[in-house]
Amino acid sequence: MxxxxxxxxxxxxxxxxxxxxxxxxxxxxxxxxxxxxxxxxxxxxxxxxxPSGLKVGGHQAxxxxxxxxxxxxxxxxxxxxxxxxxxxxxxxxxxxxxxxxxxxxxxxxxxxxxxxxxxxxxxxxxxxxxxxxxxxxxxxxxxxxxxxxxxxxxxxxxxxxxxxxxxxxxxxxxxxxxxxxxxxxxxxxxxxxxxxxxxxxxxxxxxxxxxxxxxxxxxxxxxxxxxxxxxxxxxxHTLRELFARPGGEALHARIDAMDNPEYQRLLRCSADELRERLPGTGSTAGPIADLIAPLDDASLLAALRNxxxxxxxxxxxxxxxxxxxxxxxxxxxxxxxxxxxxxxxxxxxxxxxxxxxxxxxxxxxxxxxxxxxxxxxxxxxxxxxxxxxxxxxRRPGHPSRQAPAVPADLARPAPTGSGNTQQALGRVLLDLTRRAPEAAARIVTVSPDVSSTTNLGGWLNKVGVWSPTERPNWFADDAETILHWRERPTGQHVELGIAETNLVGLLGELGATWSRWGQPLLPIGVVYDPFVNRALEPWSFGIYAGGQSILVGTPSGVTLAPEGGAHQSITTPSLGIEQPGCVTYEPAFAIDTEWCLLAALGNLGRPDGSSAYLRLSTRPVDQSAADVPGDPAARERRRRQVTAGAYRLRRHESPVVTLAAMGALVPEALAAADRLAVLGHGADVVCVTSPDLLFRALQARRGLSQDPSWILDQAFPADRATPLVTVVDGHPHTLAFLGTVQNTPITSLGVTRFGQSGSIEDVHRYHGIDTDSIVTAALDLVD
Incomplete structure (x- = not known):
């Protein structure tokens, strides 16, 4: 209509x-x-x-x-x-x-x-x-x-x-x-x-x-x-009244057909100029001139602007x-x-x-x-x-409801066998429905048509899809359908179209409900990591406006080798460092993912809260390499280190070099340490989980922020300071600042050019982030 x-x-x-x-x-x-x-x-x-003379600006028009x-x-x-x-x-x-x-x-x-x-x-x-x-x-x-x-x-x-x-x-x-x-x-x-x-x-x-x-x-x-x-x-109403008079139909048609620049130019005319120019030419000029002739100058000028x-x-x-x-x-x-x-x-x-x-x-x-x-x-x-x-x-005040407590650790045994951090995302969400139902009830996930490919299928089957009204699931009786698409008002997953800007726009508003209506939500959005850049501006603007949410970029990096350059992310690891109001994590193991995600959830829906960005991978990794301590106190110490930004994964008796790796490249760092040991060069291996928090800690040590800095002494203690090789499945500058923690020589490895399709070995070698490249960089430093 x-x-x-x-x-x-x-x-x-x-x-x-x-x-x-x-x-x-x-x-x-x-x-x-x-x-x-x-x-x-x-x-x-x-x-x-x-005093500065700098333009202030503003827009009166x-x-x-x-x-x-x-x-x-x-x-x-x-x-x-x-x-x-x-x-x-x-x-x-x-x-x-x-x-x-x-x-x-x-x-x-x-x-x-x-x-x-x-x-x-x-x-x-x-x-x-x-x-x-x-x-x-x-x-x-x-x-x-x-x-x-x-x-x-x-x-x-x-x-x-x-x-x-x-x-x-x-x-x-x-x-x-x-x-x-x-x-x-x-x-x-x-x-x-x-x-x-x-x-x-x-x-x-x-x-x-x-x-x-x-x-x-x-x-x-x-x-x-x-x-x-x-x-x-x-x-x-003034123009409409003119249109109803004799000659008004011609005036109506004249203004309707007029180009925008011509109309705007008429606004700059005096009354005399307007009487000459407004009628135009042709057979309708006379009736229009007769129509406006009786109008005084002020009325004519006002009518054109009406x-x-x-x-x-x-x-x-x-x-x-x-x-x-x-x-x-x-x-x-x-x-x-x-x-x-x-x-x-x-x-x-x-x-x-x-x-x-x-x-x-x-x-x-x-x-x-x-x-x-x-x-x-x-x-x-x-x-x-x-x-x-x-x-x-005048709006009535909404009582502010405190966000539900999120457990710091689900107390599950550390996973063994092969697995990846993307799989851990779905598992943690399902575990929360059983172990912390009040917190799980506040979680709402959002996806731009990538729910199944980002491992949200189990969660979606459990909580259902949100819809304003209940809709029939016509595939409920199809035995070959694994993803049960039950749409109802009680669902906790929102499926949008494929546009990433819509995803993060909704994330921002779901993350602001604590301040609008006193009802905190714990929103999590999943998106393919290569497209985080596309979503970054509206998500950043949502954070600026007070929206607190978690953005999960997965799968990520050139480790997604067969997909080729179009689906391999390069700059995203450093985005979390640069984004205000946000903590970034890139865990290497499933247990690290659990702890980071729980920490991020615990920071949502509160006045002093913040958003988070998790960069996850589909690369299968041996989970036993995490070497999670069995003692409860030691396990808790590891968890605190993980959520603070880094932990020492391997300690050598006499290290001469430190390998700091992040996310899916930790296996390469461990393999390089083994080979260096054979060559007579002891290597410590540090698993970085958050370059963002490490950088904040470094700033705090310099007196530039109020963030805690204790993690630097535990992950990079002064008495074990050695030359440093950093490696990340992304741009090397992400970890390049780590050399300033103890002022040690550093070589930073990473991805600086568009990727290629191929096996993971070929692609890692192409970018110089394979085990050979790490060993070579370490030898160059220690020799």
């Missing part, structure tokens, strides 16, 4: 004096919102001292195009249970509204982009006023409410307390160029999310120019084809017309810089008003430039509307 506002009366949801009075007050509030958002940016750039939309939404349509993602460059509008609602102290209005002040883009974690979704990375913030809606439904269905409410995204039309938008729109989970409402600020300008062909019809068709309700909000995204009445009608049975997108036509001297200018994206222009704007909007932050007078209709909205939007 397409709602055409041209066929609807402006008072479609209420007529008469009450409606007119509400619209008048909303218009007045909107003018104050426009002023405040513009003044916030002006103060940051023109008034606040700036981008804020202006959203001011009417956000005024109508906050002061009329929103409820306390609704949540809104605001496009990055409109953050001053959000702060202006929060100020009028009493949610932001006046002292912050002068701190935009200042240290400790209002952030450049909306931030849940760093802004002092209410922000529902962090935005800033174009396209990612816009899609977050889709995953927020799914996370809310999951919490409500499993534990209650999350309520209902719409999930709004306010996005710029340029964001529709981002692939993340369309990956989310077409995901099979999204068509059922009727609470999702997107409002596209269709100002048809980008950073550098007026977009020549916005192809709005094509965009609208793409949403409709994905099952969304599409609402077109193109013209306001687009739906700036017409409060049309906006209210659109919000009231949302069909809550499916996602909705509202295409709101706007003018970039609406109401400002820069409106419609092709280069207005980052332009700033002059002091003179600010004074003129204040006079026109009815404010005092010498008292820019003045609130509405007490007892005024505007003050009453702000107070009523503040009461309506």
């Amino acid at each position: 397409v709602l055409d506002p041209e066929l609807r009366a402006i008072g479609g949801n209420g007529t008469g004096r009450a409606r007119a009075e509400e619209l008048a007050v909303l218009e007045a509030v909107g003018r104050r919102v426009l002023w405040l958002s513009t003044a916030i940016i002006d103060h940051a750039n023109r008034v606040r001292p700036n 981008s804020s202006a195009s959203m001011s009417s939309i956000m005024t109508a939404l906050w002061f009329h349509a929103l409820t306390a249970e609704d949540r809104v993602s605001v496009k990055p460059h409109a953050s001053p509008v959000l702060h202006a509204i929060n100020y009028l609602l009493g949610e932001l102290d006046e002292s912050y209005l002068t701190t935009l982009r200042a240290f400790g002040g209002l952030q450049s883009y909306p931030s849940r974690a760093k802004d002092p006023d209410p922000v529902d979704y962090s935005t800033g990375s174009v396209g990612i913030g816009a899609t977050a409410p889709l995953w927020g809606a799914l996370a809310r439904r999951y919490v409500e269905g499993h534990f209650g307390g999350a309520g209902r409410g719409r999930q709004y995204s306010l996005l710029g039309d340029a964001e529709l160029d981002e692939g993340a938008i369309w990956e989310a729109v077409q995901d099979p989970m999204v068509p059922s999310l009727g609470e999702a409402v997107w409002v596209v600020d269709l100002n048809r300008q980008s950073l550098d120019r007026v977009v020549p062909g916005i192809a709005a019809d094509r965009l609208q068709g793409m949403f409709a084809a994905a099952g969304w309700q599409v609402i077109i909000l193109k013209y306001g 687009l739906g995204g700036h017409d409060i009445g049309a906006l209210l009608d659109a919000f009231d017309s949302v069909d809550d049975t499916r996602p909705t997108v509202i295409f709101a036509y706007t003018v970039k810089g609406y109401g400002l001297p820069t409106e419609g200018h092709p280069q207005n994206h980052s332009s700033l008003l002059t002091a003179g222009q600010m004074k003129t704007l204040a006079d026109r909007l009815g404010t005092d430039p010498d008292r820019p932050w003045a609130a509405f007078a007490g007892g005024s209709p505007e003050a009453a509307m702000c107070a009523a909205a503040a009461v309506r939007l």
Whole structure:
């Protein structure tokens, strides 16, 4: 269904004096919102001292195009249970509204982009006023409410307390160029999310120019084809009234057919120029000229700008017309810089008003430039509307539930025989359902169509697949079907389409439920490790916004030899070191995987928690090589070392070299130590489980952080300091810093070029991470 506002009366949801009075007050509030958002940016750039001379920035034009939309939404349509993602460059509008609602102290209005002040883009974690979704990375913030809606439904269905409410995204039309938008729109989970409402600020300008062909019809068709309700909000009531007069049909057709640049150029015309240029040429020029001739100059200029995204009445009608049975997108036509001297200018994206222009704007909007932050007078209709909205939007507090305790050790005997760390992932999840059911009940796994190939099959069969409604499993009676796909509201696994950005977007929102509704979840996402890079930005942004989750990259490295270069990861081992708010692990043995995963789970869903990245392998490894101590105290000491970053796997009586290996290459390091011993060179072997934690420990030793540093003394004690060879199935710089622990000579081996298909022996030799290469590097150091 397409709602055409041209066929609807402006008072479609209420007529008469009450409606007119509400619209008048909303218009007045909107003018104050426009002023405040513009003044916030002006103060940051023109008034606040700036000794460095560095550009501060801000986006007055981008804020202006959203001011009417956000005024109508906050002061009329929103409820306390609704949540809104605001496009990055409109953050001053959000702060202006929060100020009028009493949610932001006046002292912050002068701190935009200042240290400790209002952030450049909306931030849940760093802004002092209410922000529902962090935005800033174009396209990612816009899609977050889709995953927020799914996370809310999951919490409500499993534990209650999350309520209902719409999930709004306010996005710029340029964001529709981002692939993340369309990956989310077409995901099979999204068509059922009727609470999702997107409002596209269709100002048809980008950073550098007026977009020549916005192809709005094509965009609208793409949403409709994905099952969304599409609402077109193109013209306001003034233009619609003109269209209904003689000659109006010609004017309507003229504006509809007009290229975007021509329309934007008309916005820069004086009234006299507009009377000459608007009629155009041809047979319809006369009727259009006759139509606009009786209009005074102010009315003519206002009519041209009367687009739906700036017409409060049309906006209210659109919000009231949302069909809550499916996602909705509202295409709101706007003018970039609406109401400002820069409106419609092709280069207005980052332009700033002059002091003179600010004074003129204040006079026109009815404010005092010498008292820019003045609130509405007490007892005024505007003050009453702000107070009523503040009461309506005040959210009840959610009691914070503590995340369930996760055992540090499942107390199983250390595995023997051959196995890999990817298999251990599924086994640990199943063990938790028996040994820690309360914690297991909070686990939710997410996969982009790779559940079975990442060893989640047993877990999935145990807990079921989450779905808003129960669906029949048509293969339940097929004896050859091993993976039982039972879809029901009580399931604990969410299966998305194959797009990794959707996976981590959902992970971020599932990981934020502890702070939204006081209901902590323990979300785990699995993805093929080569595609962690593709997922990294939205996952990082989710962490920035307070989402705590575990990302498992598996299988990984060039050890996945026959798959070839396209499926071999190189840079991922160091990503965890570089990613804030995240601990990275790459265990070598199944028991190490268990301990690392349990430690990561124990850090989720709490104010001081963090995310984690586990890099796992499908390479079969002899599990007895882990040499796990049988004594309980010694076992616990090993577990603490594993979860702190490293442990000494083999100690030689008189070492002359240390081999530090990580993950699937530990067998090569052990084999190299054996061969070096035969050559008369004793070698210690250190198994690194977390380069990230080791680097933090090193920083702490230097006084640069508050992290513990004891693990360095146990894994790399000074009295056993020798030249060091590091080896990792990834880029060698991951472990290159270890030479500074005791200031020893070091050679770092790893992968620095794209891989080849072949046997594991051939591929390891090709990259210089085989046993021969380790032995050679060690001999070069000791000789």
